[in-house]
Amino acid sequence: MQRVAVWGTGNMGAAAIRSVTGFPGLELAGVITSTPDKVGRDAADFARLAAPTGVAASDDVDAVLARCDAVAYMASGDIRPDDAVADIERCLRAGAHVVTPSLYSLYDPRSAPPDWVDRLTAAAAHGGATLLVSGVDPGWANDALAVVAAGLCTRIRTIRCQEIFDYSTYDQPHAVRVSCGFGGAMDDVPMMLLPTIPTMVWGGNIRLIGRGLGLEIDKITEVVERLPLEESCDTVMGRFEKGTQGAFFLKVIGWADGQERIVVEHITRIDPACAPHWPQPDEGVGDHRVIIDGDPQLTIVTRADVPGGTRADGGNTTAANRLLGAIAWLAEQKPGIYDGLDVPLRPLLPAEVEATRWV
16 A cells, blocks of 8 residues: 655646546545645545545645555645745655656756756655656547557558647636637737747647657747637636637647657637637547547547536546656665656556556
């Protein structure tokens, strides 16, 4: 049994808390928060659990680390990457294995900033611990699933990893309004869509898929198209006015020998009526796809729903479960940094532990 602490209580933290309490072979050992009024509250409060867990949120990081084997680090790294690196370094030095979606640049450790890699590798060696960084959008669809899908094809021309989503259901105001720019002026390019930022976020996924399939990516380019709302709309995050940004179509393109080979696309709306000519989800408010132009032409569409939650919550849960499922494997490895191609897509659990998954 691996004792796991969850660091963070936002959307991803809530998903991780909910998952740890039910995931085979894991036990919730602590919750870390930096928000004073959350200290002392039962973890169930953050994860919409019906019954108390008996685990209270704490701001005493050292005390929580002393009683856990692993940390699911779910605090945001979007606008505080240096702080996130320092937090993860602290966990590793304390001997806790870490799984996290928070450091985009480490999706592919081989192309990550060398100073981060050096610091975290040294911390892992000091603590005898391991680190896995995999995405939240969700990571398995942008690395392992794409590589597995490619194994079903004889020939490959292009691999496309696609997210199509209605963000009006994603109750994360800062990410939606500030990072993504929904509801903002069309003259103001939001942070997520500024030149080079998409490559920083998804370039590692593209290189990782290429490496997994024997392809060296020699160039990454970006294409961004934005459209305004034709009518105002109301969401769980408030009103978004007519004429402000209502949708964007982002492509991050990995090239090899002058050809487009691996593409990550996000088709994202704040109102499903916006940009009707762009790709639409097959069902409901969103889905994720791996599309292979090859022999055969292959499309895998995935959707996730959780009781009482949105499809965004479902996607977050799959991302959390991918990370949590890796802990048992990571605990058996040499200290160091691992990626989404290193870790088996299916958790390697004893049969008697795996059997507890059935309900």
